[in-house]
Each structure stands twice: as structure tokens, then as C-alpha cells.
Amino acid sequence: MSKEQKVDAPRAPGSPGGWDERSEELLSETALVREPAAWRGAGAGAGGGASAGPGVDARPVRRGAVDPVKALMHRHRELCERAVDPLEIAAGLEAHGVTDRTAARFRHRDVFALAEEMYARMPRDEEERGVPLALPSSGAPALPTGWALLALLPGAVCGLAAAGLELSEGRARVAVGLGGVLAVGVALRMTLRYGPLRSAHHVVRATRAWVCFLVAYALLGDGLMRAAVAGGPDGPWAPSTAAVLGLSLAVAPGMWCARLFTVGARRRLSRSRGLAEFTASARPLLVGVVALYLCALGALLAGAGALYGVPTPAGAGALGALLLLSRLLSSYGCWRAPVLMLGAAGAVEGVSLATVFAGRLPGCGWVASPVEGAVQALGPGVVPVVACGVAAGVLLLHSLRVLSRASAHAGEAP
Known part of the structure; x- marks a missing residue:
């Protein structure tokens, strides 16, 4: 029985298994077939040559x-x-594991060139054939008119609530505080829904719960930690209004920086001719945008601290970076890493505060020693700085990997 080399058919879309080296080899192989039986034993062609002997298969052509x-x-x-x-095809191929090296096996310089050929060869309706090739947009999709001014709403509402707290006393002060919290929450929700950080994906409840806990700790946590280390708390402790005011005012620069990153990334994507080229240009853009936001956040927190006559709340700065990165990733559909890092930061703050109270139990003083020593040496703000700072650093590294992919920007931008 003669040997016959067969070529496997390509897998249909949605079939199990991903892209692998075997698939590439099968697609690039050349099919070999045997000559028909009627040709066996025939003499050489017009060019002359020895004929095959009887019972011997002719060489496959x-x-x-x-x-x-x-x-x-x-x-x-x-x-x-x-x-x-073609940009959407290139992003989809990248999401399925096709790289520039894989495109070279198809005799193309990169994934973009391969996607252009696939787009041109794809049969379409008669109406679409007369339409010229659509070029990728160099900017992000349009946002509702006035979103830049709407981003100022949370800071303005928080400023009015803070002024009302200073002018009220007793029960009126409590009512003004609760009303201010609700008003800031509504303003922030409107801003996130119609701004650059809006998310088409459902935000899990755990994310909102951890964000509320972290903001509440920024408002009350430092005062409670200071009083707990001193042996209290005895009576109410002073809230850190400057931290919350600075974070509310920083919503606007956070929105503007997110828009800057989206527009800049789409522009670089339209000009890039390879995945490596786009990644090399997108990562510095993300780092620069985050640095610009941190500068604006630091200035706002310093101004709020000077207004209330307190030191700049460093813990609120780390929290602001964490909130921006988590929301930016969520707006691009990446919600697992943000909820994990928000939960980790909140758990560290909660456990740190709990250890101080647990250290008062008989024989458990060693439990509170690390936290009490750090607070006495560096102040109560060291807890949110470490918790939120480490979580923000992890999210930044994750963002550099995820948001530098072409597939994150080629589809519907947030």
C-alpha cells in the first residue's frame, strides 16, 4: 500500500482548542496526491524519461x-x-494569540498586513463592495456634550457639603453630613455614567462595596486609628474632610487624563504598523497619564490640607491612584484585577485596625505591636499608604500589560 500524505482541515470557528504550532504547520504544508491509476505505467512525457516499472507507484506530484x-x-x-x-481583524487575531511572528509564517510582515489581506479577500454584500475601505479612527468615539464640565460636579458638591459642615452644629451637622454623602454619590454616579470612564460592563457589587469602604476609611480611618493607638477611642473622633474633598476634586483631572489616554492610544494604534510598535508607544503614554494625574491629585490634596490646616493626607493620594487605575481597567472590560486589588487594600486596612483592638486582650499584645509601632513612628496615614500604594502598583503593572494591546482599543472605546 503506497503512502499518502494528508493535510488536516482547519478547525471551524468556536471549535475546542486554541491556536498552536501544529495548526500553523498544517496550514503552511503543501498537499501531495498520488497520480491517477490510469497514468501508472505510462511512459515519460514529451520531455522524455524512464517509465515507471509495473507495480511501482509513480512519484507523487x-x-x-x-x-x-x-x-x-x-x-x-x-x-x-x-x-x-482591518483594525478590528488585527485586534481579534491578537486576542486569539496570533503575533507578528505567526504572521511571518503567512508571508506578511506583521499582523496588521495580514488583517488587511483578510479584510480585502472577505466576500461581502453587493452594497458593501462599492463602499471604500474604512480607515481606523485616530480618536476616541464622541462623548456627550458637556462631559468635561460634568466632571467638576462631584468636587463642587463635596465643597458645598464641607462648607455646610463647618457652618452647622449638633443634629443639623449630622443631617448635612448625611445629605452631603448622598449628594456626592449621586454626582459621582452621573459623572461616571456619561464620562470617559463609563463602563459598558456590569460593575460587580463587591467593587462598589470595597470602594465605599476605602472612601469611608479615608474619611474616618486615620482619626480612629490614632485614637485607638492612644488607648481610645473616647467619644467622636475628627473626620479627615480634607482627604475626601481632595479626592472629590480629583475626579475632574482623572476624567480628563482618561480621555487623554483613550485618544492618544487610538491615534497611536492607527499609525502603528505592528503590535510591538504599538506596545512600545502605548506604555509610556499610560505612565505619563498616570503621572500627570498624580501631580494634579497631589496639588489638590495639598490645597485641601492647607485649607483645613492639616498635613497633606498621603493615604488619600495612594487611594486616588488605586481608584483611577481600577476604574480605567473596568472601563475596558477588565474587572477581575480591580476587584481583587480593591478587596486586598480594604482587607489590609480593616485587619490593621482590628489588630489594634485585638491587642488589648490578655496575652495578645504582640498582635498589635507591628501596627502600633508603624503608626507611632510614621503616623496613622502609613496604613492606607502601604495598603493602597501596593495595590495601585500591582494594577499599574497589570494595566501596562493589558492596555498596551491593540485588542483593547480597536473595538468600541469606552
Whole structure:
């Protein structure tokens, strides 16, 4: 029985298994077929040559090579059909593990060039054939008119609530405080819904719960920690109004920086001719945007601290960086890492405060020693600085990896 080399058919879209080296080899192989039985034993062609002996199969001849691009189009047919420009196909291929090195096996310099050929070869309706090729947009989709001014609303509402607290006393002060918290929450929700940090994905309840806990700790945690280390708390402790006011005012620069990153990333994506080139330009952009936000946040917190005559709340600065990065990732559909880091930061703050009270139990003084020593040496703000700072650093590293992908910016921008 003669040998016959077979070529596996490409997997259909949605079939189990991902892109691997075996798939690439199968797509790039050349099909070999046997000559028909009627040709066996025939003499040489017009060019002359020895004829094959009886009972010996003729040497297989090459049929046309398998079109690897066509097989790839069949594998990602749904992606090619719904794409409105080659950029979406390139982002989808990248999300499925196709890299520039893989594109080289298809005789293309990068994934973008491969996506352009797939887009051009994809059959479309008669109405679409007369439409010229759509070029990728260099900017982010438009936002509702006035979103830049709407970003100032949380800071303005918080400022009015803080002024009302200073002018009221007794029960009226409590009522003004509760009303201010509700008003700031409503203003922040409106800003996030219609601003650059809006998210098309459902925000899990755990994320909102941890954000509320972290903001509450920024308002009351430092005072409670200071009183607990001193042996209290005896009676009410002073809230850190300057920290919350600075965070509310920083919502506006956070929105503007997020918009700057979205527009800049889309512009770099439209000009890049390779995934490595886009990644190399997107990462410095993200670092620069985060640094710009931290400068604005630091200035606002310093101003709020000077207004109330207190030192600049460093813990609120770390919390602001954590909140911006978590919301930025959530707006691009990455919600697992933010909820984990928000939960880790909140757990560290809660456990640190609990250890101080647990140290008062007989024989448990060693439990509170690390936290009490750090607070006495560096102040109560060291707890949120460490908790939120480490979590923000982890999210920054995660953002540099996730938001530097073309697939994060090619589709519907947030």
C-alpha cells in the first residue's frame, strides 16, 4: 500500500482548542496526491524519461499549495464578516494569540498586513463592495456634550457639603453630613455614567462595596486609628474632610487624563504598523497619564490640607491612584484585577485596625505591636499608604500589560 500524505482541515470557528504550532504547520504544508491509476505505467512525457516499472507507484506530484490565509479566514470567519475595518481583524487575531511572528509564517510582515489581506479577500454584500475601505479612527468615539464640565460636579458638591459642615452644629451637622454623602454619590454616579470612564460592563457589587469602604476609611480611618493607638477611642473622633474633598476634586483631572489616554492610544494604534510598535508607544503614554494625574491629585490634596490646616493626607493620594487605575481597567472590560486589588487594600486596612483592638486582650499584645509601632513612628496615614500604594502598583503593572494591546482599543472605546 503506497503512502499518502494528508493535510488536516482547519478547525471551524468556536471549535475546542486554541491556536498552536501544529495548526500553523498544517496550514503552511503543501498537499501531495498520488497520480491517477490510469497514468501508472505510462511512459515519460514529451520531455522524455524512464517509465515507471509495473507495480511501482509513480512519484507523487505537487498539487496547488494550501492557501493558509484562506484557511485562517475560515477559522475566524465570524470575525472577518463583522469587521468594519482591518483594525478590528488585527485586534481579534491578537486576542486569539496570533503575533507578528505567526504572521511571518503567512508571508506578511506583521499582523496588521495580514488583517488587511483578510479584510480585502472577505466576500461581502453587493452594497458593501462599492463602499471604500474604512480607515481606523485616530480618536476616541464622541462623548456627550458637556462631559468635561460634568466632571467638576462631584468636587463642587463635596465643597458645598464641607462648607455646610463647618457652618452647622449638633443634629443639623449630622443631617448635612448625611445629605452631603448622598449628594456626592449621586454626582459621582452621573459623572461616571456619561464620562470617559463609563463602563459598558456590569460593575460587580463587591467593587462598589470595597470602594465605599476605602472612601469611608479615608474619611474616618486615620482619626480612629490614632485614637485607638492612644488607648481610645473616647467619644467622636475628627473626620479627615480634607482627604475626601481632595479626592472629590480629583475626579475632574482623572476624567480628563482618561480621555487623554483613550485618544492618544487610538491615534497611536492607527499609525502603528505592528503590535510591538504599538506596545512600545502605548506604555509610556499610560505612565505619563498616570503621572500627570498624580501631580494634579497631589496639588489638590495639598490645597485641601492647607485649607483645613492639616498635613497633606498621603493615604488619600495612594487611594486616588488605586481608584483611577481600577476604574480605567473596568472601563475596558477588565474587572477581575480591580476587584481583587480593591478587596486586598480594604482587607489590609480593616485587619490593621482590628489588630489594634485585638491587642488589648490578655496575652495578645504582640498582635498589635507591628501596627502600633508603624503608626507611632510614621503616623496613622502609613496604613492606607502601604495598603493602597501596593495595590495601585500591582494594577499599574497589570494595566501596562493589558492596555498596551491593540485588542483593547480597536473595538468600541469606552
